[in-house]
Amino acid sequence: MERDDLGTMVGRLGRRLIAMEQPILARHGVTMWGYVVLSALAGGSVRTQAALAASIGADKTRLIPILDDLQERALIEREPDPADRRVRLLGLSEPGRALHRAVRAEIRSAEDALLGDLPAADREAFLRTLAALARRAPAGDG
Template sequence: MSNYMPGTARSADRHVTAARLRNLRTRLLSLAAIQSDRLVNEKLVRADARKWHYAVLATLDEFGPASQAELVSRTGIYRSDMVTVINELADRELVERSPNPADRRQNVVTLTRQGHRQLLKLDKLLAQAESEVLAPLTPPEREQLARLLAVLVHHHGQDI
């Protein structure tokens, strides 16, 4: 039985985490994700952007003009949120919305030149954030982490 009394930890022991917490992989993954998310959001805010903005711009750049429904499918952004994201991007002239000639009930969203420039700027910011988050890892460890994370994401039903 321990002689430990609550509130009597030595100052050197106050920041030591219990072994079962230190070794709980899901907790470690969550803590790393929280740090990564915080840093990414900080970088994007400096560019007056959000993660969903980046997702839409990157998707349009890679796949070309798309309907809002296609963007929902490719990015995982909820349909109701996509309208807001497209409105924000259109207000900043990063995308253009126009009626689909094949179905006038649909809009086609197209990346503008300004949107492409913003995407390149965001690419650099996110590369900096990734570099900061992964700083203690070697390049092969970074590749291994990416492969392992992709396996987890795929296993849990998300396409990447």
């Protein structure tokens, strides 16, 4: 069976997902990168700005204005590390957690609508396979 290349198919799907998510993010007053940061911090595994940048594939210097904006809006907390005052420790504030939950719920609802026509077994297999492939791709790729 002839098919498009993976890059073509994933690119098309990626563009559709971004177009679907943009109005949701705009309604909540957060950028795509802001949401990426909130999502990474919601996982609790990232504590420093350098570790965050590496985990999401962002340049450290370009990440600073995003963190500044989120901090000014009281969505994240950024404090000096008592062990090394040059290092900033990051965490979500309660308003940040609430915003992340609200945005994620709307995005998941839109994803459910997108995948709704697929049989349940196909949907589960797609999500499981996509998660496995995503784990194999370093954050900085792409």
